Amino acid sequence: MFVSDPRIELQRSGRLSADHLLRWRAAAAYLGLAIGDALGATVEFMTPREIHEVHGEHRDIAGGGWLRLRKGRVTDDTEMSLVLGRTILAHGRVEPQAVAEGFSDWMRTKPVDIGHTVRRGISLYRRTGTVEVPENDYDAGNGACMRCLPVALATLGAPVEEVAAANLRQSHVTHHSTLADLGTLCVIRMVQTALLGGTRTALRQLADELVAADKRYAYDRKRIENPGGYIVETLRAVFQALFSTDDFETALIDVVNRGGDADTTGAILGMIAGPLYGFDAIPRRWRRTLDADTQQACLTQSQELIALSASHRQ
Numbered sequence: 620m621f622v623s624d625p626r627i628e629l630q631r632s633g634r635l636s637a638d639h640l641l642r643w644r645a646a647a648a649y650l651g652l653a654i655g656d657a658l659g660a661t662v663e664f665m666t667p668r669e670i671h672e673v674h675g676e677h678r679d680i681a682g683g684g685w686l687r688l689r690k691g692r693v694t695d696d697t698e699m700s701l702v703l704g705r706t707i708l709a710h711g712r713v714e715p716q717a718v719a720e721g722f723s724d725w726m727r728t729k730p731v732d733i734g735h736t737v738r739r740g741i742s743l744y745r746r747t748g749t750v751e752v753p754e755n756d757y758d759a760g761n762g763a764c765m766r767c768l769p770v771a772l773a774t775l776g777a778p779v780e781e782v783a784a785a786n787l788r789q790s791h792v793t794h795h796s797t798l799a800d801l802g803t804l805c806v807i808r809m810v811q812t813a814l815l816g817g818t819r820t821a822l823r824q825l826a827d828e829l830v831a832a833d834k835r836y837a838y839d840r841k842r843i844e845n846p847g848g849y850i851v852e853t854l855r856a857v858f859q860a861l862f863s864t865d866d867f868e869t870a871l872i873d874v875v876n877r878g879g880d881a882d883t884t885g886a887i888l889g890m891i892a893g894p895l896y897g898f899d900a901i902p903r904r905w906r907r908t909l910d911a912d913t914q915q916a917c918l919t920q921s922q923e924l925i926a927l928s929a930s931h932r933q
């Protein structure tokens with residue numbers, strides 16, 4: 620199922636098709652998400668100072684942290700993405716009822732970590748059957764953004780209104796905030812732009828459009844350290860790290876060493892920087908350490924979701 624290495628493909632056929640490159644970048648996006656999650660989890664809820672005292676610079680997937688993770692394991696960011704992706708593949712689109720059912724089944728497995736807003740949304744679904752929680756801008760959390768990658772892959776090439784609507788159908792199962800919806804759509808568009816070969820400058824334009832739409836996202840002021848679960852803090856940290864570095868490894872190390880909600884800043888940065896810099900830019904030592912079953916699930920799903928998007932791109 621997994622797309623063959625572009626270098627081998629080049630040797631074999633002398634050229635690399637646009638489709639092959641796209642599939643390779645999709646794989647890098649999903650792997651970037653999982654690696655960012657696994658790397659950041661070790662230092663989640665730590666301050667940059669605490670990280671420095673314990674790890675110097677945190678650079679290796681090591682497990683541990685407050686969740687006492689096994690080395691290579693991921694958290695809810697990757698797990699919920701995989702659940703969402705499975706429901707999209709089963710229904711051919713984002714089907715909120717299936718998403719809610721999938722999340723509810725996942726919660727039954729006693730996940731290693733689960734956000735407060737996610738738990739509340741799933742509990743409401745179980746009690747009332749609703750697949751859209753009430754609007755609440757007070758807690759514009761990052762929990763719907765951290766799992767948005769399957770939407771970005773499956774809707775690549777669709778009109779932006781359709782992409783936005785698909786995202787709301789998954790986000791509102793647990794999170795309903797105009798501010799968070801805006802930030803999540805920006806991340807999805809950044810991933811999609813990178814998948815199609817867009818540069819860092821093109822991604823920066825999207826971030827700046829977001830800031831123009833809502834000034835709270837302005838990321839050019841003071842350095843964000845210890846970002847919390849508030850999506851504005853999350854994305855400001857991600858943008859600062861992404862736009863002040865020029866390779867996958869440096870960008871990811873930058874963002875997780877800011878501490879705070881480091882698994883989620885890592886996951887979001889990883890899903891953008893993966894397709895931006897390409898599969899080969901992901902350090903081998905991180906790929907070797909990432910849990911093998913998770914890695915396989917991410918790679919397989921990336922290929923199935925990008926195949927699903929082909930109908931939008933004809």
Ligand SMILES: [Mg+2]
Binds near residue numbers: 695696732882
């Ligand atoms: Mg997490």
